[in-house]
Amino acid sequence: MTILVTGGAGFIGSHLTERLLQLGHTVICLDNLDDYYDPGLKQQHIQAFTGSPAYHFIKGDIRRQELVADILSGHQCDTVIHLAARAGVRPSVFAPALYVDVNVNGTLSVLEAMRQTGVRRLILASSSSVYGNTPGIPFREDQTGEQPVSPYASSKYAAELLAHAYHSLYHFDISCLRLFTVYGPRQRPEMAISQFVHGLLTQTPIRVFGDGSVVRNYTYIDDTVTGFLQALTHLQGFQRLNIGGAEAISLQQLISLLEQLTGQTTRIQHFPLQPGDVLYTAADLTLAQRRIGYHPAIPLREGLQRFISWHKKKR
Template sequence: MAEPLARRYRRSMTSRDPVLVTGSAGFIGFHTAQRLLARGETVIGVDNLNDYYDPALKQARLDLLLAQPGYRHYTLDLADRDGMAALFAEHAPRRIVHLGAQAGIRYSVENPETYIDSNVVGFLTVLEGARAVKAEHLVFASTSSVFGANAALPFSVQQGVAHPLNVYSATKIANEAMAHAYAYIFGIPCTGLRFFTVYGPWGRPDMALFKFTRAILEGRPIDVYGAGAMERDFTYVDDIVDGVVAALDAVPGKDPDWRAEAPGPGTSGVAPWRILNLGAGRREPLARYIEVLEQVLGRKAILNVMPTQDGEMTRTEADVSESRAALGYAPSTPIDVGVKRFVDWYRDFYGV
């Protein structure tokens, strides 16, 4: 039996029209919840606070959310079908931002079951909840890694995604397909957002910028995969959240220009569904990213050069033209500014 919901919440609501944010104690979920609260929304947050990385960091994010009267929290696993069904039945959130998932490409190589439970079964409970309440809009996180073996840059939502390189990417492709099925059968408007290498304050400890900063400050070598030749579309978290919130406000319909004889993969003519890229729209060499970090820290990194790992993509770059047209999306934070903001947060949070 699911634990009664009354035992799971942390703060009462102030609005009758809440936004449900899953993964609200996670990196992007926390920033998104903060942005929604700042504009006067009531937010219901869901997060299982697992120990994939330091739970104390998740709790610190959550504590900031709990201090705001418009936030109510449920510690709940997305794969808990009874618990999620009860939450939807109690609050009937008609706007949903689904950011909760098991992240990490390298972790998925050795722990595929975790990704199926969280990212596939967990997404199914969200879709079923959206169906039950006749949701106005479901916005969900996908990833740039769905492009997999594709090497045609920049990556466009008009390109196919049939060749994932890891289980994490495969679960996100499954999410996009599942959302289209629910949009078609039940008429639930769905927007999938493919995030490109997000970084910034309150970031995840398993991501490169966090690991590099900690190691350099401690005088330890940093592991540089692909001999530093890898290129990424590094995207500052505020730019990502701009796109998430804009997407929530822009409910998709059926694409009148879509043709079944030559179906474009980014929109649909039979369902209110679309896929958009959220990235900086430019790629930077990993070596340049490290150079900026060294400049901000005032210290040189000790490099431990390693081969590219299984499941990793060599280069990413987002074509954000569709996002610009649909949302007015305009990422504007260069990496020297974004990296400095992260380092300032890191020094303050850890007292370095």
């Protein structure tokens, strides 16, 4: 299988690429190496693949529809895994037009390029943020009235709606995977677990927004990648699926667990809860288990220990 992975130089994309290559697929990576965080880190992510004849890197923007179409036809791709997006809930509050442009118009560009070139298979990376503060926990995919509370979340939900339109009009086979707080080696440096581990290992204060009671469902990167691979195997029709971890804990509980695992304590600096942040995320995995056989395998404690070991090595 020849797969176009947009955003393939990022945290999730590089891990997914690694597994796809191991399974014998050809991977075409399209990434613009934007400056949301250090582009040099993304280049490091893909260094291990650059010598593989089954891997091709193209620097470019998903909003360039002709470029995407040329890649799909020129490399005879049969599937697209669309990860490329402007990330980050909090920054989206201050740059909503950018997030709509990249995440909505960029997705439309990819869908149109697929339509033009006859590619009908798509896995779209969505986000648990689409649920917002919707009542009813854990979140189920069949809940109506999702209530996104940030431009980022709204842009991801809009991308899902566009994808459904292309499924209805052109019979695309599409899975929208709603990802729940992915962590692990290569995690973006501004994300909470990266920040907390760095603070503990360097004995510098860590910042917590709110009183520490915010709850997140953390998913180890290996489980997330497994979810993509299982969705790829069962790619038929249209479906939205939660891809999350087995447990949800508060920020305060997370910090306590990290202190245990690192043997360090730290000083916490509290700041007001940020606009756009949701109070709770938890994934109901029943549908993903039934449809694609998804079961998270890495407990939070084990995943955090793996991340800490990796972080120590890279320092």
